[in-house]
Amino acid sequence: MRQVLLVAPILIPLAGASLTALLWSRPAAQRAVGLASAIALFVATLALLAQVIAGGMVVGQMGNWPAPFGITLVVDHLSAAMLAITGLMGLAVAVYAMGPGARERDRAGFPPLFHALLMGVAGAFSTGDLFNLYVWFEVMLIASFGLLVLDRTREQLDGGLRYVMLNLVGTTFFLLAVGLIYGLTGTLSLADLARVAPGVENQGALAATAVLLLVSFGAKAAVFPLFNWLPASYHTASMPVAAIFAALLTKVGVYAIIRVFTLVFAHDHALFGPILAGIAIATMVVGVLGAAAHYDVRRILSFHIISQIGYMLIGVALMTPLAIAGSVLYIVHHIVVKANLFLVAGAMRQVGGSFALARMGGLWVSAPLLGILFLIPALSLAGIPPLSGFWGKFVVIRAGLEAEAWLLAFVALAVGVLTLYSMIKIWNEAFWKAAPQAAPRAEWTRAERIATFAPIVALCGVTLAIGLWTEPFAAFSLAAADALLDREGYIAAVLGPNAVRLAEAAP
């Protein structure tokens, strides 16, 4: 059963993608299958999470090829949490995508691409093999490019081209690093790499490959200074697409950084800790300043993704159990909140008629419920207690103070205030000020309204649950941090007690 659950998060979206492609000419059936697949994915990821909490790490050797030779799938606490949140986001966005504009999106190929994207993300979260991770990155890249240019407008093609170019450069670096690492160590299984990396004679070359990996994962995660593709492309995507991108794509990069730098390059932390801390600080500051300068809801939210990535890197920069737990909690909270803000922005556009703040206004009068649904994720993003963001920031900053990283902790605090500023900016402009002209009445059916608001309300509920009932989430994050720092445990779980000794690192 554990083996079935282990691959289910990859197989269910694969089945969803192929069935929705098969049902191309029958839109109603296609939509039903897509929704069923999203529900099945969510249920399966929750079952896997329960399995990991109850019985520890789940490991499977694909095709029964033993560990360092074949591809291993490894799901530990962090992976299981990321998979569960992927399932939640997949379901929320699949429902949301049935809202306004669903028919055009479906005709342009949204359902197969969407499920292919979920498959790529799930694969990246569950793989225990560096080259396999590269393959999942490619799956994600291809699917996300298709999703980005769904409407085939000039603006989207422009954004999509930049997105693909910069990401291709990033994945090329990844491939280079994979080749060099294989040359240095003779293995690409992450567990086996973790075993041999400290003993590699040419540590300088290994550090160079680590930097190459950092560049490629950093480009995926949109850290400073490799974030330019994100604000150039996200605001052009249609809203469900932007929401799933904001939720998952950059977080795959963050996950890869955390995984590789806690597992393989942990022995070199004296070198990479300060580098990652510097990147985290620059990313937080630049992202939030970029958001402060913009007056389009989608652009503001895009820049905030970048700024929040900085917080997630604090854990791996400090490498203390508390800091990593903070990062895990922060990632989980951020995915829910950020995706929800994009969903709310889509609803605001539907009600208010625009994404530009100058042309919006008076939404508090015309749609007070939407105002509350905006305030919950927005204040959570800024870190106002008792919402989920407060706890994420609290743990991260406290970890920074305990590790005596004063600058890091101070910047994290200050960026929180600036985040609040741009959330209040959206509030003042879109909800509070008088409407500039008679807003065009939104025309949508009851079903579209439910499809739009049900996921927003559900995600607000998750935000409130994390905020008000933090205990289990915090305990889980600490367990995840312990599992991440227990490298020996990971290696033993994957390679087994009497591991096959693959090529030793000899020059």
Place this chain on the structure above:
Amino acid sequence: MHASLILRVSAPLLLWVPAVVSLYLLVRGHNAPGGGFVGGLVAASGLVFHAIARGQAAAMQVMRAPPAAWCGAGLLLALCSGLLAWIDPAAGYLTHRWWFPDLPVTLPLNTAFVFDVGVYLAVIGTITAMAFALVAEE
């Protein structure tokens, strides 16, 4: 765009010869160079030739189902080929199973071949979808 007379007349040949060769490559691929990916490329090239010679509609008629459906069917087949691994619940996904039925000739039946057929169909679907989209642009 009008294809030359020679091309139009030889179109069926350019369609069916690659198709047969591709099946040969697909089956041979198990122990020798070849396999689903290469076979799929060859078969797709035949279909693209047909589209150039007789037009896209004719090629679609030969394929009967839209390219996306070919792709979906192939992926689904590849997916299902791995499920038999769980005859033994502790085995990893994609552990392939073999049968050697008691026949006068050796006939190694295996799920790895089913996987390869899935790849074959998916490649045909993907390549034709891309090629037809490019042809339709003009």
